[in-house]
Amino acid sequence: MSTPIHDVALIGYGPAGATLANLLGQAGLSVVVLDKEAGIYPLPRAIHFDGEVMRVFQNAGLRAEIEAITRPGLTGVHFVNAQGDTLLVRGGTTAQGPHGCASNYYFHQPELEQVLRQGAQRFANVQVHLRHEVTQVADLGSHVRLQVQDLNTGEGRAVQARYVVGCDGARSPLRHAMGSPLRDLGLKQPWVVFDVRLKDGAPARPEHTVQYCDPARPMTWCNVTGNRRRWEIMVLPGDDPAQLVQPETLWKLVSRWMTPEHADIERAVIYTFHSLIAQGWRKGRLLLAGDAVHQMPPFLGQGMCAAVRDVANLAWKLEAVLRGRADAALLDSYESERSPHVQAFVELAVKIGDIIQTTDPEAAQARDARFQAGQPEIFEFPAPGLGPGLGWGRAPAGQLFPQPTLATGQRLDEAVGPRFALIGTADLLAQVDADLVAIEASEREPALRDWLAAHGCAAVVLRPDRYVLGVARNAAELQALVERLPLRHTATA
Numbered sequence: 001m002s003t004p005i006h007d008v009a010l011i012g013y014g015p016a017g018a019t020l021a022n023l024l025g026q027a028g029l030s031v032v033v034l035d036k037e038a039g040i041y042p043l044p045r046a047i048h049f050d051g052e053v054m055r056v057f058q059n060a061g062l063r064a065e066i067e068a069i070t071r072p073g074l075t076g077v078h079f080v081n082a083q084g085d086t087l088l089v090r091g092g093t094t095a096q097g098p099h100g101c102a103s104n105y106y107f108h109q110p111e112l113e114q115v116l117r118q119g120a121q122r123f124a125n126v127q128v129h130l131r132h133e134v135t136q137v138a139d140l141g142s143h144v145r146l147q148v149q150d151l152n153t154g155e156g157r158a159v160q161a162r163y164v165v166g167c168d169g170a171r172s173p174l175r176h177a178m179g180s181p182l183r184d185l186g187l188k189q190p191w192v193v194f195d196v197r198l199k200d201g202a203p204a205r206p207e208h209t210v211q212y213c214d215p216a217r218p219m220t221w222c223n224v225t226g227n228r229r230r231w232e233i234m235v236l237p238g239d240d241p242a243q244l245v246q247p248e249t250l251w252k253l254v255s256r257w258m259t260p261e262h263a264d265i266e267r268a269v270i271y272t273f274h275s276l277i278a279q280g281w282r283k284g285r286l287l288l289a290g291d292a293v294h295q296m297p298p299f300l301g302q303g304m305c306a307a308v309r310d311v312a313n314l315a316w317k318l319e320a321v322l323r324g325r326a327d328a329a330l331l332d333s334y335e336s337e338r339s340p341h342v343q344a345f346v347e348l349a350v351k352i353g354d355i356i357q358t359t360d361p362e363a364a365q366a367r368d369a370r371f372q373a374g375q376p377e378i379f380e381f382p383a384p385g386l387g388p389g390l391g392w393g394r395a396p397a398g399q400l401f402p403q404p405t406l407a408t409g410q411r412l413d414e415a416v417g418p419r420f421a422l423i424g425t426a427d428l429l430a431q432v433d434a435d436l437v438a439i440e441a442s443e444r445e446p447a448l449r450d451w452l453a454a455h456g457c458a459a460v461v462l463r464p465d466r467y468v469l470g471v472a473r474n475a476a477e478l479q480a481l482v483e484r485l486p487l488r489h490t491a492t493a
């Protein structure tokens with residue numbers, strides 16, 4: 001029997017692979033997912049994601065399920081010095097941010113991955129094979145042939161797909177096979193990640209995240225969900241790593257705030273935080289996403305967020321190419337759009353790391369004085385545009401469009417669905433011949449009307465990932481924009 005050729009094979013079923021499985025499954029593509037592990041990685045790494053990521057989950061049809069296992073983060077991050085003085089508060093948000101949801105959420109990563117995996121089960125066109133390790137990849141030009149070992153039986157078999165996405169994590173065997181080098185943005189620092197579960201009746205701890213900027217031992221405190229709490233503790237020169245993760249050492253380090261009477265240890269592991277971005281996210285029919293192409297210290301809680309943004313960017317492009325609506329060259333815009341975007345987050349995470357990780361007492365004192373004088377080095381959370389990518393115009397092209405609630409009571413993305421959309425004045429919509437969802441920016445839709453006015457245009461075209469494709473001031477500009485959209489069958493995949 002000949003081996004079938006799937007549309008897409010995903011290597012890795014972490015957050016990147018599981019989100020992409022949902023998006024491609026929803027698009028009706030035939031997807032095969034291969035992961036060498038038997039189940040979800042049980043130890044939580046990520047604990048925070050942002051409003052844009054909730055919007056991607058919403059667009060995958062999983063918002064209610066994700067809301068049920070998350071906690072909106074409304075209280076922000078407090079930077080506190082060695083004396084206990086609060087130097088700065090950043091990032092507290094309202095429950096209704098620009099994405100039609102809270103701007104920050106906290107969660108337990110294994111629970112989130114479980115929801116994503118259950119979501120993928122909705123699609124008969126998504127096959128998942130756990131304990132299947134990909135050992136070889138060959139791009140044959142017309143499709144890709146993977147050599148896969150079934151770790152249950154020890155048997156090898158071939159899997160074929162027209163495209164392969166390596167969501168295979170920081171060590172990414174596919175990245176190695178593709179020969180895509182990593183660029184180092186300079187931070188490399190070990191930290192202990194120490195997760196605890198509060199005991200019943202334990203005293204309330206700060207709701208908010210705290211960055212203890214104590215030069216003697218920088219630490220972070222996070223309220224996760226339920227009774228889960230996290231300490232991140234910087235490893236200092238001279239520390240014995242094996243000794244550092246022993247319960248007695250850990251309790252000593254946090255004794256100012258917590259004792260074994262208050263909580264049970266869930267785990268303590270040393271991670272080395274890196275700041276790396278790969279070059280070469282696509283080679284032919286091979287693509288990479290998530291930690292496989294970028295790693296950053298978790299000071300902004302953005303590593304997994306970037307992974308989810310990657311796959312939201314990639315999903316609609318793969319669909320357009322596989323359905324013959326766009327040339328394969330569309331996939332080259334993936335790296336050029338995403339790489340500068342993620343770099344903005346990596347750079348800010350490194351910068352915040354430099355501030356938090358100050359261990360020289362004099363430098364720390366000078367930093368505290370600057371903070372107290374209202375001159376913090378920390379800037380606003382970045383909302384970078386995409387890199388040049390499609391090259392379809394200047395900002396606001398490449399910026400994320402907000403998600404207001406429409407007069408019908410629907411959220412914008414629910415009204416539009418996972419496809420291109422046109423928002424414009426009634427006058428302009430009437431003049432354009434376009435086979436795509438159109439929403440009138442009328443008096444009844446003040447958020448849409450005001451957005452157009454603020455950007456000096458009469459219409460905007462949104463991409464399926466909700467980034468702005470381009471804006472138009474008149475019918476001619478809009479028609480030109482619409483004619484370039486990958487809406488009709490024109491190419492072969």
Ligand SMILES: Cc1cc2nc3c(=O)[nH]c(=O)nc-3n(C[C@H](O)[C@H](O)[C@H](O)COP(=O)(O)OP(=O)(O)OC[C@H]3O[C@@H](n4cnc5c(N)ncnc54)[C@H](O)[C@@H]3O)c2cc1C
Nearest residue numbers: 012014015016036046047048134169290291301303304305
């Ligand atoms: C301490 C810590 C805290 C963090 N906090 C945050 C946070 O608050 N917010 C945030 O957004 N991010 C955070 N992150 C980052 C986040 O955890 C990662 O970015 C995210 O888990 C990456 O997801 P991924 O799907 O790309 O990779 P992974 O989750 O690593 O998944 C890769 C998968 O590929 C599989 N695989 C690998 N090779 C093969 C093969 N040959 N064949 C088959 N399968 C294979 C593996 O089994 C694995 O399941 C944190 C990270 C750490 C370490």
